[in-house]
Structures are given as C-alpha cells and as structure tokens.
Amino acid sequence: MATTTITRTEPLVGKRIRRREDPRLITGTATYVEDIQIPGMHHACILRSPHAAARIRSITTQPALDMPGVVAVFTGADTQGIGPVPCGASLPGLRVPYHRILATDRVYFVGHAVAVVVATDKYIARDAIDLIEVDYEPLPAVADPEKAIAPGAPPVHPEWPDNVAFTFHQEGGDIDKAFAEADVVVKQRITSQRLIPTAMETRGVVAEWRPGEKSLTLRSSTQIPHLMRTLVAQMLSIPENRLRVITPEVGGGFGSKFNVYAEEALMGFIAMKIHKPVKWIESRRENFLCTIHGRGHVDYFELAAKRDGTMLGLKLKLIQDLGAYHQLLTPLIPTFSVLMMPGLYKFANIQADITGVFTNCVPTDAYRGAGRPEATHGIERMVDILAAELKMDPAEIRFKNFVQPDEFPYATPTGLSYDSGNYAAPLEKALAAVDYPHLLAEQAKAREAGKLMGIGISSYGEICAVGPSPAMPAGGWESATVKIEPTGKVTIMTGISPHGQGEETTFAQIAADELGVDIDDVLVIHGDTTVVQYGIGTFGSRGTAVGGSALYFALQDLKAKIKKFGAMLLDSDDILFANGQCICNKTGKSVTIAEVAGASYRAMKLPPDTEPGMVATRFWEPPNFTFPFGAHIVVTEVDKDTGDIAIKRYVAVDDIGKIINPLIVDGQIHGGVAQGLGQALWEQAVYDDNGQLITGELMDYALPRASRMPWIESSHTVTPSPVNPLGVKGVGEAGTIGCSPAVVNSVVNALQPFGIRHIDMPLTSEKIWKLVNAGGQA
Amino acid sequence: MKREISVTLNGKPRTDEVEPRLLLIHYIRDVAGLTGAHVGCETSICGACTVAVDGIAVKSCTMFAVQADGKNVLTIEGLASNGNLHTIQEAFWNEHGLQCGFCTPGMIMVTKQILERNPNPTEEEIRHGLEGNLCRCTGYQHIVNAVKTAAAKTGA
Amino acid sequence: MIAHIFEYSAPTDLKEALGQLASGGKPLAGGMSLIPIMKLRLAAPEHVVDLGRIVALNYIREEAGTLHAGAMTTHYQIESSPLVRSRCPLLAEAASHIGDVQVRNMGTIGGSAAHADPAADYPASLMALEVQFRLASSSGERTVSVEDFFVDTFATALQPGEIITEVIIPVEDPSAGVSYQKMVQPASGYAIVGVAARITKSGGKVTKARVGVTGLGPKAFRAKAAEKLLEGTEGTAADIAKAAAAVSEGVESNTDLHASANYRTQMARVYAGRALSVAVSRAT
Known part of the structure; x- marks a missing residue:
C-alpha cells in the first residue's frame, strides 16, 4: 500500500502520495551540476596539499601552463583580492583565522587547495595538475583535539599557540546545589567521532560570466542558494543583484552543502578572468578531504540524581574538534549540543563548558542533526548509566523524569521553550x-x-524548524510566493532548497488542499535566486515547518483575494470558497478559481482596495523552534x-x-x-x-x-x-x-x-x- | 592515440574517436550526452554509474570506452519504451525508492540484472544483490520494497 | 578519477597478445583492480593489452578429472556455471562472495589471481583446491602449482610478459564437504579473513583436509598444520577447534584500520572453525 488514489474531494494532506519529483529522476533526465554543458565550457582541477601542515616555499606552474589545452593556472598569489571563505558564526572572543580560497604561504590540512588548473578538457586539467611543482617544508601537525590542547602541541595557527578558538560557558538553575543534594553522581567520557557526510553526489560548481551584462551565474550543488549569493558576492566584490545562483538537482546534502566553500568563489573568479564558463566537479577523494565533516566531540558528562532515579543536574565539558578553519557555522554547532543537553527530562540545573579546538583537519560543521545527535547520544547514554548504577529499568527511569504533557510550553534550563509533547x-x-x-x-x-x-x-528529543531568526546568523525565517496564473494554474516559489526531501510534492499537497485545485495544476519552483524571492534554504528539519508555513500564509492571502474577486464576479457579499470555487451562499451560483484568476489579470473591474493579479508573497518568521x-x-x-x-x-x-x-x-x-x-x-x-x-x-x-x-x-x-x-x-x-x-x-x-x-x-x-x-x- | 569505436547505445549505433583512457561513464555522459548514469566515487564502490553492456550490469566508471567497442550499451535513458516507464522504474516511483535520486539510475539498472537472474528474490537475496550500490538517503528499505514490487509485477 | 595516457590494443588472438605483452604491455583482464588503481594514478602502464577479446581465454570445461577455466572466465560465470557448481562447488561458492553483482560480472579468475591482493576471496579456495595455473608468454608455456604461484603481497610467479591462460582445478570428490567462510571488511567488501575448507571422510574419519586462508597474511596460504591436525580424526567439534587454532601457525598477520594483527589472527581461527564445521557436516 505504497500509494493511494485520491478522489478530488478528499484532502491530500496526510495521504501517501508518490512524489512529483520522481519522473525525471527515475528516467535519468534530471540535471545535476555535472550534467550541465555550456558552449565553450572549460574545466578546473585543483591541486591540494598532501601535508597537514607545511610552509609553501615556492610553486612552479610553468610546465602546467605549457601543456596544450591548459588555459590558466592560478595560485594563492592570484586570488589574494578575494574575500575569505565566510564564517557566519559569532561567539564572544572567537578567533577566526583568515580562510583564503587558495593557500598562500602555508597549508593547514591535507586537501587544502593550493593551485587550480583551467583547461579545455577535464582530462587535460587533471594531467596538468601533475606538472605543478610545490616545494613544501613540512611542519608538525596535530589531528586529535585533546592532544591539540595539551601542552607542547604544535600550533595549527602560529598566532594562537594554545589551539583554542573559543570557550563558551552556559549555566541554568543552580548546578552546585543540584550536585550537593545528589545521592549519586555518574560520570562518563563519551565521544561522537568525526563522520564524513558522503552525499552520493559530490559538490560541484559551474560558473558563467557574461561580460556584456557584468553578471555571473553560479550553478552549485548547495542547500542554500540565496545565502550563497550574498556571501559569494561579498567574496568576489560584485553586486549581489548581478550574481545568480542556481541549484540544479542536488544529490543529497545532509548539511555538507549547507555551506559556502572556496570553490564557489574560485570558479566565479576564474570565469571572470578567462571570460569562459568553467566547471569543477569534486572527486570522491576531494569530498572526503575537503568538504566538511560532522560531529568530532569529546564530551565529559556528569549526571547528578536522587536514589529514586530523579535526575537533578547535568554537567558537560565539551571539546569540539573544529578542524583548521571555521566554515559557515563551525563554532556554532557545539552550542546546539548545549541547548539539547536536558533531552526530554525535567531537571532544572545544567552547566556546560565548550572548548573549540583547532586541528590540522578539514573543518567540521553541520551534519544531519548538527550538535543535537551528540548531545542526545550523551544524555541518553548517561540515563542508561544512571539506571545501571541504581539498578533501575531504563524505561522506568525515563518515565520518571519526563516533562509531563500538562507542563507545555516547558522552559528548559538551557533557555528553550519546548512547544508541545507527550513524551x-x-x-x-x-x-x-x-x-x-x-x-x-x-x-x-x-x-x-x-x-x-x-x-x-x-x-530522544530534538530542536527542529530552525529557527527563529535571533538563533541564526543570517535569519531563520522562510519565504513563499504563490501565483495563480491567468488560466488558474498554480505556481509556488519557495525559499527553501529541497534536495530529496520531497517538498515539490508536499507543498503541492498543501496548496491543492487550500485552493481546492488538482495537484497536477500545482508546480513548485525552488533554487534559482533570479526567479525565487530571497529564502534561507533547507537544513535543520525546517523545510516544511518553516517554508511550508510561509506557503500556508501566502495561500491564506490568496484565498482572501479570491473571495474578494468571487464576491465581485457573483455580485454577492456572502461567498464561500471551497473545492476551487467561489459559491454564492444565497443563489448557489459559482465561479471557478480559473475564472477568478483570469478576471484578476484582465482587471476589467477590481474589487475595492484590490490590486490586479493573483500573487501573494509571505516571509514568515517562526515564533519558536x-x-x-x-x-x-x-x-x-x-x-x-x-x-x-x-x-x-x-x-x-x-x-x-x-x-x-x-x-x-x-x-x-x-x-x-x-x-x-x-x-x-x-x-x-x-x-x-x-x-x-x-x-x-x-x-x-x-x-x-x-x-x-x-x-x-x-x-x-x-x-x-x-x-x-x-x-x-x-x-x-x-x-x-x-x-x-x-x-x-x-x-x-x-x-x-x-x-x-x-x-x-x-x-x-x-x-x-x-x-x-x-x-x-x- | 585516439581510436575509433562503434557502440550501440540504447539501440542507436554510433561511432566516435576516443582516447583509450576515456572511461565508459565519460563516453556515455560527455561524448554521447546521456547524463542519467552518475559518477559517485572513483573506487568502484558506489554503483551510481551502473549500465548494462551486452546485457551485463557493469560499473561504467571501471571500464574504458574502448572495451565497449562493438557492444550494446543500455543506460537508464533507454529503459522506458514508447514513453512507458519500465516496471522497475514504476516500482521505484510507487514505493518511494529514491530521495535525492543520484543513486537511482544505478539502482534501477542493477535491479534489472537481479530480476533477470532471479525473478522472485527473497529479501535477503535482494539486499545481497544491491551490495554494489550505495544510497545515502533511503536506508534501502523502500528500495527493497521497490525491487519486491517490481518482481511481483514482472512475475504476474 | 582520470588515468594517465596509454596505448591500447585488444588482440583477439592469444599469440598476438603474448607478443604485445613481451614488448612491455600490461595485461588488462576484467579491470576490477587495475582500472581503479590507474584512475588513482597509482599505476600508469604505457601500453594496455586488453585480453577481453580473446575468446579462447573464456571457457569452462571438464577433462579427465579436472576442470579447466580460461583465465578470462568471470566470477559470475564461475558462480553460475552448473558444471562448476556440481563438479567443484567450493570454487562457485568462493566466486559468489567476491565484490558485488557488477564486479562479478566483469572480474575474472585469472585477473584476480594475477593481482594477488592479500585480501581477495579467490586465493583461499584456489589454495584449498590445489589448483594449477597454466601460464604463457611469447617464449612458451608452463604450469605452476598454486603454492608456487602466490609469492607475496601483490606478487606472483608471473614473469614479465607472462599471463595466466588457464586455471586447472581437480574435480571434487562427490562425497567431500566444502565451505568458504569470510569476515567482510565493511567498507570495501574484501575479506578481513576468509577460510576455504575441503573435507573428505571415510569410515567415520577425516581422510583429507585442505584449508586455504586469505586476508590474514601477506599472501594466501595453505594451513597445513591445521590440515594435519584434523586428518585422521573423527572431525568432532573438539578436533575442529584444535585444528582451527593452528590455522595461523607461522603466519605474520596483517594489521590495518579494520583489524589489528591479533584480532585478525583470532578471526582466522574462528572462521577456520566455521568453515571446517560446515565442510565436515557436508562431507558424506
């Protein structure tokens, strides 16, 4: 019973409907970045550091440049004018290393980009990489975050010899009192190892510069087209309205594409230099070396409880392996762990100390769950450790400590307000x-x-629908535009950027129900900054909760406008809008949504205080997670x-x-x-x-x-x-x-x-x- | 030195000059312009590039185009006939056997081979048959359902 | 992802191929090992001689008590061959454990043996089966026993310009029990250890035991101490345990991310026990 046949009058929301995305995907006709061909397109291949830490004494590029088919070779010396790879996070006292798009005098992790070859053919570009000579002076490196903060560790960034990027402290309730009153305290070191997100499609960028229009188009496999536009425009110092970011089909992200990487700016730079389109597709090895990793925690937990199993307080010392640089949200991720610390349990006292540590590794950042799996793993392990200590059943100890259904909204000691639940x-x-x-x-x-x-x-509990804007560096709202075209067809433009989550289907379900139209009459468009109003993107389980809500409110605006036009067309002030029709409650006469839409665009006559057309846009700010x-x-x-x-x-x-x-x-x-x-x-x-x-x-x-x-x-x-x-x-x-x-x-x-x-x-x-x-x- | 190869691609014969080192996946994608098969790794693990060569499912990233000279190559684009989806395509759609879709062409092509050789596979046989194809989105459960459904349809 | 430039030829005739190999060509069989390492630029042959078009290297036939498999016979052909399944079931079982559907479709028995990956599946069974390799070069042919063939990690008795043309496998005694048991490396699908066992019984006693091991050491090997311990016994659980414990005797175990030397050694013993138990139970 995979799918259900829907009769027109049944609501679609709640039904197992097969996806509208799928026909192109199952026939091999979808377009991912690597599938894009543009006349005159060149290919880039990147030379990467084999060392985790080294000084670059010299780079010799001439033999590569001399190779037939090679158009250009760029090194860090050529790209110094380009802004750093952006970190959107700000924490008090945060040390932010300047993250150039190509290394200049020093490399900081294996895979660090050192030079880029541009050629007419990707095979030639790859061949030419082998002809670039880099004279490295290898330096001691450190890859383990606990070793990195031990005395005598090699500094990742010489300017900060302790390898500490930041410390962060948070407290709620009275932790000392909780531990003083405890009958039992259990302690455990718990790690969440570094993971490689491994979206099946690696990253890729196609950049196209139109000199006549002074406009740059980036096609990139990303979860955040609009944020990328803003940030890359700043990196390249070009007007944001002349940069267009398109996300074609995206083959999975899981957080790894919720970022802006060096290659996006680098390809833009190249396209602007050579006046030709250029394509870069990450290899799997590069994907493992250079795209963000997730997790990377060493956590020291202490849980205080009464002998009857009542939990009183939780302490956490969190050591976060940041890698060599901050990518978009790197330092923020462990702060989500702190927010999530209490889990579903009712204790009022917490204390957390984060140490963010530089290592000679690729940066960590958001990977499916982003800080919350680490915290949940910790608290759920600690509850079991406590249960074992007290010889209680693990289910019983959970039931005993759950926040109760009548306690919502529930204020946590980490400053959150849990919305609703029956844990x-x-x-x-x-x-x-x-x-x-x-x-x-x-x-x-x-x-x-x-x-x-x-x-x-x-x-487990989690924090989703990320998020209220104050919790996010670049806004946590989402947008939707709904257009009912003159023929009654419905076009939705959403600010989220789905890549497998199925919102082309779920949003069409919502719109079809609200407007009473056939789902086949609804089209959902996303992922093109020139076509779609500004949006935030897809991550943090926010697509439907935030983007869908923006859509819902835009649909309500349109329904109100439809009723105004319906009232005018039916010459009635008693109008019902249902099943795609405006019906006059007195006469029973009706007009269809297509008739209403047509009338709104022809605009022969307009309802009072009403503009022509049938378009609504909403930017919706969620009041909470x-x-x-x-x-x-x-x-x-x-x-x-x-x-x-x-x-x-x-x-x-x-x-x-x-x-x-x-x-x-x-x-x-x-x-x-x-x-x-x-x-x-x-x-x-x-x-x-x-x-x-x-x-x-x-x-x-x-x-x-x-x-x-x-x-x-x-x-x-x-x-x-x-x-x-x-x-x-x-x-x-x-x-x-x-x-x-x-x-x-x-x-x-x-x-x-x-x-x-x-x-x-x-x-x-x-x-x-x-x-x-x-x-x-x- | 380039060599001339002749390949029947999804039923259509074509002849091209290629470097011996050109991988079959790049021939299919970049020379013939059929971009349904994908490159997901370079170590012959992920299976996103799976196509059929003379009816045999292969990872086209681990074969040179010259090795396919004179052979019939079938890709995901050649599976539907007269605009009708193949039973396996239909099954992946109905069972939600895909999310981001990147692994899907390879999954469908290997499913074809599995069912050709064993029209009524058990769940264990299906999972064993999918060993050479990675999916990061679905947890495989809906893919297994899709293969089962396709088997039932094909058998019926 | 992109190999170095190379010259390519695809002779249809063995002699022609041997001539090209004599002048330095690198043989390409199924390509399941060679092509990935060429793509990673860990190998850069100047001339690749594709053996895929030599029809005379792809066959399975039975002759006077032996099975003959052409070097270019694919794992799938071995796995699915009614002849191999009935006359030499261990080889079919081993083939079915290799890689995945697509790899078995392309990979060949000759290519796998010649690559001599210490974690490959086939060599354990080839050892236990006491196969012979028929080798050929432009200067002639010779036959080498499996024990002489595997020399070291990625090293065999093959001389430059020489290839395997045929694997000669003794037809199994119909009363023998066989089994291949493998601990799978979770990422690559290769064997952390793999043990192939063949048991013949007569009058309630094990008259012949053959044990081949892959994954444990630098090359596949016959665990002769284990074989000796089992032969002449009734093949009870205790007998098997004693024999299995000896499987790693004299071998320096590999160590890597996926298994330390000690763990590999222990697992070789566990999997030897499993393979022997199944083989003993299957022997009639």
Whole structure:
C-alpha cells in the first residue's frame, strides 16, 4: 500500500502520495551540476596539499601552463583580492583565522587547495595538475583535539599557540546545589567521532560570466542558494543583484552543502578572468578531504540524581574538534549540543563548558542533526548509566523524569521553550510493539543460555524548524510566493532548497488542499535566486515547518483575494470558497478559481482596495523552534566469537507533529536511522598522527549497505506543534538522533554480564570482541 | 592515440574517436550526452554509474570506452519504451525508492540484472544483490520494497 | 578519477597478445583492480593489452578429472556455471562472495589471481583446491602449482610478459564437504579473513583436509598444520577447534584500520572453525 488514489474531494494532506519529483529522476533526465554543458565550457582541477601542515616555499606552474589545452593556472598569489571563505558564526572572543580560497604561504590540512588548473578538457586539467611543482617544508601537525590542547602541541595557527578558538560557558538553575543534594553522581567520557557526510553526489560548481551584462551565474550543488549569493558576492566584490545562483538537482546534502566553500568563489573568479564558463566537479577523494565533516566531540558528562532515579543536574565539558578553519557555522554547532543537553527530562540545573579546538583537519560543521545527535547520544547514554548504577529499568527511569504533557510550553534550563509533547506516548508505544515484559524474559533466557542479547532504548528529543531568526546568523525565517496564473494554474516559489526531501510534492499537497485545485495544476519552483524571492534554504528539519508555513500564509492571502474577486464576479457579499470555487451562499451560483484568476489579470473591474493579479508573497518568521521527540528500541545480539553485532529488531516511534505525506516521512525516518546506525556501528573519519586521512575513500570509510541494514519498524504518535499553522515539527533528523544511543544502549546492555558500562562509537566488531574476550578496554 | 569505436547505445549505433583512457561513464555522459548514469566515487564502490553492456550490469566508471567497442550499451535513458516507464522504474516511483535520486539510475539498472537472474528474490537475496550500490538517503528499505514490487509485477 | 595516457590494443588472438605483452604491455583482464588503481594514478602502464577479446581465454570445461577455466572466465560465470557448481562447488561458492553483482560480472579468475591482493576471496579456495595455473608468454608455456604461484603481497610467479591462460582445478570428490567462510571488511567488501575448507571422510574419519586462508597474511596460504591436525580424526567439534587454532601457525598477520594483527589472527581461527564445521557436516 505504497500509494493511494485520491478522489478530488478528499484532502491530500496526510495521504501517501508518490512524489512529483520522481519522473525525471527515475528516467535519468534530471540535471545535476555535472550534467550541465555550456558552449565553450572549460574545466578546473585543483591541486591540494598532501601535508597537514607545511610552509609553501615556492610553486612552479610553468610546465602546467605549457601543456596544450591548459588555459590558466592560478595560485594563492592570484586570488589574494578575494574575500575569505565566510564564517557566519559569532561567539564572544572567537578567533577566526583568515580562510583564503587558495593557500598562500602555508597549508593547514591535507586537501587544502593550493593551485587550480583551467583547461579545455577535464582530462587535460587533471594531467596538468601533475606538472605543478610545490616545494613544501613540512611542519608538525596535530589531528586529535585533546592532544591539540595539551601542552607542547604544535600550533595549527602560529598566532594562537594554545589551539583554542573559543570557550563558551552556559549555566541554568543552580548546578552546585543540584550536585550537593545528589545521592549519586555518574560520570562518563563519551565521544561522537568525526563522520564524513558522503552525499552520493559530490559538490560541484559551474560558473558563467557574461561580460556584456557584468553578471555571473553560479550553478552549485548547495542547500542554500540565496545565502550563497550574498556571501559569494561579498567574496568576489560584485553586486549581489548581478550574481545568480542556481541549484540544479542536488544529490543529497545532509548539511555538507549547507555551506559556502572556496570553490564557489574560485570558479566565479576564474570565469571572470578567462571570460569562459568553467566547471569543477569534486572527486570522491576531494569530498572526503575537503568538504566538511560532522560531529568530532569529546564530551565529559556528569549526571547528578536522587536514589529514586530523579535526575537533578547535568554537567558537560565539551571539546569540539573544529578542524583548521571555521566554515559557515563551525563554532556554532557545539552550542546546539548545549541547548539539547536536558533531552526530554525535567531537571532544572545544567552547566556546560565548550572548548573549540583547532586541528590540522578539514573543518567540521553541520551534519544531519548538527550538535543535537551528540548531545542526545550523551544524555541518553548517561540515563542508561544512571539506571545501571541504581539498578533501575531504563524505561522506568525515563518515565520518571519526563516533562509531563500538562507542563507545555516547558522552559528548559538551557533557555528553550519546548512547544508541545507527550513524551511517554512514543515510549509506551515502542515498548508495546516489542512486548517489553516478554522481551525481558526472553533476554533472561538467552543469558542463561550464554547468549549476549541486548535491549536498548532511547527517548530522544530534538530542536527542529530552525529557527527563529535571533538563533541564526543570517535569519531563520522562510519565504513563499504563490501565483495563480491567468488560466488558474498554480505556481509556488519557495525559499527553501529541497534536495530529496520531497517538498515539490508536499507543498503541492498543501496548496491543492487550500485552493481546492488538482495537484497536477500545482508546480513548485525552488533554487534559482533570479526567479525565487530571497529564502534561507533547507537544513535543520525546517523545510516544511518553516517554508511550508510561509506557503500556508501566502495561500491564506490568496484565498482572501479570491473571495474578494468571487464576491465581485457573483455580485454577492456572502461567498464561500471551497473545492476551487467561489459559491454564492444565497443563489448557489459559482465561479471557478480559473475564472477568478483570469478576471484578476484582465482587471476589467477590481474589487475595492484590490490590486490586479493573483500573487501573494509571505516571509514568515517562526515564533519558536519545534521539538519533535520519540522513542527507539533496538534489540541486538552480539557474537561472542567475533564481536559482530546483529540487529534483531529496530522499532522507531517518532512524534514529528502532523504528517503531510506518510510515504515521504517513512523515507526520512529510514534514511535518518541509516545514518545513525552508520555512526553507531561503522563510520569514522580517521586521521593519523600526521593528519593524513586514513579513511580517504569508500574502500575504507564504511557506509551502511543494503545487506547490513535491519528492517525498520516505523510508527508514530502525533502531537501537533502549536508553533506553526500546519502543526508539523520536522522529520529530517529524527531518525539519526534517535538511533545511535538506542544502538549503543542495546549493545552495552548485551555486554552487561561483563560489567561493561560504556562503549564509544563506532561499535566495531574488534572493539566488542576485545571487551568480551579480553575483559579489556575497548 | 585516439581510436575509433562503434557502440550501440540504447539501440542507436554510433561511432566516435576516443582516447583509450576515456572511461565508459565519460563516453556515455560527455561524448554521447546521456547524463542519467552518475559518477559517485572513483573506487568502484558506489554503483551510481551502473549500465548494462551486452546485457551485463557493469560499473561504467571501471571500464574504458574502448572495451565497449562493438557492444550494446543500455543506460537508464533507454529503459522506458514508447514513453512507458519500465516496471522497475514504476516500482521505484510507487514505493518511494529514491530521495535525492543520484543513486537511482544505478539502482534501477542493477535491479534489472537481479530480476533477470532471479525473478522472485527473497529479501535477503535482494539486499545481497544491491551490495554494489550505495544510497545515502533511503536506508534501502523502500528500495527493497521497490525491487519486491517490481518482481511481483514482472512475475504476474 | 582520470588515468594517465596509454596505448591500447585488444588482440583477439592469444599469440598476438603474448607478443604485445613481451614488448612491455600490461595485461588488462576484467579491470576490477587495475582500472581503479590507474584512475588513482597509482599505476600508469604505457601500453594496455586488453585480453577481453580473446575468446579462447573464456571457457569452462571438464577433462579427465579436472576442470579447466580460461583465465578470462568471470566470477559470475564461475558462480553460475552448473558444471562448476556440481563438479567443484567450493570454487562457485568462493566466486559468489567476491565484490558485488557488477564486479562479478566483469572480474575474472585469472585477473584476480594475477593481482594477488592479500585480501581477495579467490586465493583461499584456489589454495584449498590445489589448483594449477597454466601460464604463457611469447617464449612458451608452463604450469605452476598454486603454492608456487602466490609469492607475496601483490606478487606472483608471473614473469614479465607472462599471463595466466588457464586455471586447472581437480574435480571434487562427490562425497567431500566444502565451505568458504569470510569476515567482510565493511567498507570495501574484501575479506578481513576468509577460510576455504575441503573435507573428505571415510569410515567415520577425516581422510583429507585442505584449508586455504586469505586476508590474514601477506599472501594466501595453505594451513597445513591445521590440515594435519584434523586428518585422521573423527572431525568432532573438539578436533575442529584444535585444528582451527593452528590455522595461523607461522603466519605474520596483517594489521590495518579494520583489524589489528591479533584480532585478525583470532578471526582466522574462528572462521577456520566455521568453515571446517560446515565442510565436515557436508562431507558424506
């Protein structure tokens, strides 16, 4: 029952409708950046540093320039006039290194761009790279954030020898009192390893300069076309209204394309220099070396509680591996972790200290969840550690501490206001789904038989619909324009920039319902700064909650205008607008939306105080975040001989508010869980002590594969959000955030007979095997 | 030195001069202009570039165009006939077997091979068959559903 | 992603190919290993001799107690061949574990053996099967046993200009039990360790045990100590455990990101136990 046939009068919102994006994608006719061909187009290839830290003594480019087909070679000396790669975050005392688009006298991480070749053919451009000679003087490097802040560590940036980019302190309630009153305090060091986002499409840019118009067009695989326009215009010192950013089809982002990178400005610079279009497509190796990584936390938690399981307070010392530079939001990401610290629990006292640390690695930044998975992993692990300490059931201790349904809006000690929730409901539903008492009995039997069976629970919360503008460096609102064309067809232009999330479908569902038109009459346009009004973009589970709400309000404006025209055309002041028609309640006479739209453009006659046309634009500022929540239960079995983990059951109950399209929501949950599971079990970006990325290819960085994914049993509870008119909360990150603690809790639970209380991710078979067989440390 | 190759691409014969080092994926995309198959890695892991050469599913980033000389190459663009979607395409659409769509042409092409060799695969056989194709969006569950649905339709 | 420039030829005749190889050409079989390393510019042959058009190198036939597989026979052809499945099931089982559908469609038995990747699947079974390789160069032909063939990591007995033309596999005793068990490296799909086992029983005793191991050391090898320990026993769980424990004897284990030397050694023992258990249970 994948899809439902819809009869015209049924509402579309809430239905499993197959996506309107798909025909072009399943036939291979969609256009991604690499698919773009422009006459005269040249190709760029970038030479990157093989060293994590080195001085550049000299660069010899002539042999490359001499190669037939090579048009230009640029180095950092040529691009000094271009502004730095932007960091949008500001924190008190933040040290911001000047991030040039090409390195000049020094490189700071393996993959740092040093020179660029432009040629008539991409094969020639690649060949010419090998002819550039760079004389490096290698310097000591540091890749581990804890080592980087230890005395005597090599400085990443010589001007800041302690490698500390910032410190950040936040407190709520009375933490000292909480810990003084506690019966028990549990402490644990918990890491969230560096991950590589690995969108299946790497990044890419096509830049086209039209000298006659003094206009630059960038086609880029990004999640934020408008922000990119603003920022790249500043970098290149060109008027923003002469820069057009188009996002063609985008093959996944997961946060890695919620950024502005050196290559966008660099390609613009090249196109303006050579007066030819130029294309750069990132290789997978470059993607691993140069596109942002995610996570990179070392967290020290302390949780204070009463003996009855009542949690009193939580302390966190957070060490964030920032990498060598700040990308767009790098330093802000760990502050989201602090906001998320209390999870779904009612304790009033928190204290957090972040140390942001430079390392000779590619920068970290937003990756699916962006700070919230790290925090949720921490609190959900700490709750289990506390439960084990107090010999309480992990479900019971959660129920005991949940914020209760009558306490919303709920003010957290981190300064948030949780919108709505019934936190026990998904956990109850998940426990029922697995028949928890029966499962516990099964586990007891399995243990008697010498089997290592684990049950793991997470009851997670998250911060979505990012976000109110004050929480964001460049605005957290979203925009929508709805046009009803003279023939009654509906065009929506949304400021978000979906790349797989399905808003061409869900927004059409919303519009079709509101206007009473056929869904086939609705077209959703996005991702072109010349066509679409300014918008913020797609990230932070905000597309539908914020962008959809802007759409909703624009539709309300249009409905009011439609009724005005309907009243005029029907010569009535008692008008009903339903099913795409204005109906006079007295006479029963009606006009269709197409007739109304036509009349509004012909404008032979206008209603009082009404302009011609049928267009509405809304910029909607959300009054708050939304706070989805849920419970995941994972049943595992550990193979004693090998340390392999088998996932026997995966139950996910997510409350994401109202659901527009259950088919799409299922897909978001599955994909989110896959990325959470990837972190829990397999994925890790590993740098060696010299800052070389050991997991530099898909041969060594283990993504989840079909054969390794469990069947995900997904269901929901529905608590509408009062924050927006749609009642939605957001779903993009839920699966990822709920997953990793449930998996780790399950495996730790399986290893309880060995006295194990914590294991850091990824739970590789070797790590588990060592714990089981040597009784040693992982 | 360039060599002349003749390939029947989605049923249409063509002849081109190519460098021996030109990868089949670049031949299909850049020379023939069919951009449905994608490049997702350079180590033959991701499968986004999967096409059929003489009915055999291959990763076209791990084959030189000269190796396809004289052969029939089928890409995602050649799957629908007379404007009608192939059963597998329809199944991916109905089951929401894709999100960003980048891996999808490869997924569909490998599914074709899986079902040609085993018209009624079990879930385990499907997952094993998809081993050479990575998807970062779907968690594979809807893809597995799509393959099952396509198998049921094809069998019916 | 883009290889260095090279000259290319695709002879249809073996002799012609051998002539080209004699003058320094690099043989291209299925390309599953060579092409990726050329794309990463870790290999840059000046002349690539594509063996893909030599029809005479692609066959599976049975002759007087042996199976003969042409070097260009693909993993899929081996995996799906009724002849191989019935006459030499271990080889078919091993082939089915290699890579993925697309890799098995292109990769060849000769190419895989010649590449001698220490983590490749095939060599474990080729060792356990005691196959012979038929090698040819412009100066003649010779036959080399599998044990002499694999020399070291990525190193074989092949001389410059020489290729494998055929793999000669003894037809399996129909009463034998065989199994290939593999611990998969989660990213690449290669073997962290892979163990191939063949067991023949008679009168309730193991009369012949053959154990081939891949992934553990610098090259695939026969675990002869393990074989000896098992032969003559009844093949009980205890017998198997004793034999499996000896599987790593005398081997210096590989270590990498995915498995330390100690863990690999232990896993070789575990997987040897598994392969032997299955093989013993299948032997009649």
